[in-house]
Amino acid sequence: MLNKRINRIGFILANIHSGSALKLWPPLIHEVKKAGVEFFIFPGGRLNASDPEERIKNTLYKYVDSHIDGILSWASSLGGFVKIGELTEFHNQFKRIPLVTMAHSMPGFPNVEIDAYNGMFPLLEHLYSVHGYRKIAYLQGPVEHKSAQDRYRAYKHFLNQKKIRFDARLVSSPFAWNEGKQAIKELIIERTLIPGKDFDVLVAASDMQLYDALQVLIERGIKIPQDLGIAGFNDSIESRIAIPSFTTVHLPFEEQAIAAFKDLLKAIEGYPVQNEKILEGQLIIRNSCGCNELNKVRKYM
Numbered sequence: 001m002l003n004k005r006i007n008r009i010g011f012i013l014a015n016i017h018s019g020s021a022l023k024l025w026p027p028l029i030h031e032v033k034k035a036g037v038e039f040f041i042f043p044g045g046r047l048n049a050s051d052p053e054e055r056i057k058n059t060l061y062k063y064v065d066s067h068i069d070g071i072l073s074w075a076s077s078l079g080g081f082v083k084i085g086e087l088t089e090f091h092n093q094f095k096r097i098p099l100v101t102m103a104h105s106m107p108g109f110p111n112v113e114i115d116a117y118n119g120m121f122p123l124l125e126h127l128y129s130v131h132g133y134r135k136i137a138y139l140q141g142p143v144e145h146k147s148a149q150d151r152y153r154a155y156k157h158f159l160n161q162k163k164i165r166f167d168a169r170l171v172s173s174p175f176a177w178n179e180g181k182q183a184i185k186e187l188i189i190e191r192t193l194i195p196g197k198d199f200d201v202l203v204a205a206s207d208m209q210l211y212d213a214l215q216v217l218i219e220r221g222i223k224i225p226q227d228l229g230i231a232g233f234n235d236s237i238e239s240r241i242a243i244p245s246f247t248t249v250h251l252p253f254e255e256q257a258i259a260a261f262k263d264l265l266k267a268i269e270g271y272p273v274q275n276e277k278i279l280e281g282q283l284i285i286r287n288s289c290g291c292n293e294l295n296k297v298r299k300y301m
Helices: 019-023 025-035 052-063 084-092 116-129 146-161 180-190 207-219 237-241 253-268
Strands: 008-013 038-043 070-073 099-102 111-114 136-139 201-204 229-231 248-250 276-279 282-285 296-299
Touching: 008 253, 019 237, 019 253, 025 253, 038 052, 070 253, 099 253, 111 253, 116 136, 116 146, 116 201, 116 229, 116 248, 116 282, 136 146, 136 180, 136 207, 180 201, 180 207, 201 207, 207 229, 207 237, 253 276
Parallel strands: 008 038, 008 070, 070 099, 099 111, 111 276, 136 201, 201 229
Antiparallel strands: 248 282, 282 296
16 A cells, blocks of 8 residues: 655745744644644745845745645735735745635635734723823834734724824834834934823834834833833734833734644645634733733733
């Protein structure tokens, strides 16, 4: 009797060493071992990134070839510098084999999403209702990143619900996840806004962005949360190593990756797979907003 051929799966993502990518590996590799597949990782950077050292890593994607039986793509991690249509076009080159995406919907292909839009509301409600913050500054994420724009859209809708006038000066231009310093400098240097006076709380589209911005605030002698409340998003490692630790929103990236991986296995075996799955997350309350108790958790619906 011939041995069954082992499936070869390729995992495409921007990086394996920072932000939310760090959270994926233990649970995902556990599932890979259980499935008994060969797993090839292609951390080829964001598509057309502004940093030449990151952009040159894009050449790694050309090695995702016909020897792979199925592709799992953390598609949203590749975005930020290309339009949504270009992200779809990039993935179209792999349509000849089973493909499952994370956070990028393509007609006819399974996708596992996290609802970032609704995740932002409990965070803002906590800042508004518990702490009484009204001057809410916001650091935008990449303009071409769907989840980043969902978060910003929620911010604007929340202000409208609370009848707080939208002030464009309190919102940074769109910046990459690793450009928090540039974002906060735009507010306090270019626009001459005073933290604690012109805005009483700062919300960032990601913890990585906020962690970067925090270094600038500390250098300027701003005490967190005594002078300024801050809050992030994602519950990535940066939110836990920061002092004080960040109030944030936990997004279930581990569950997202595992669900997408299992869907890919089904697709390879020819079983029908649900086109769209949407996961929820949790509000994590720590110290940076002004709360004294650590690790309070509130699930959002």
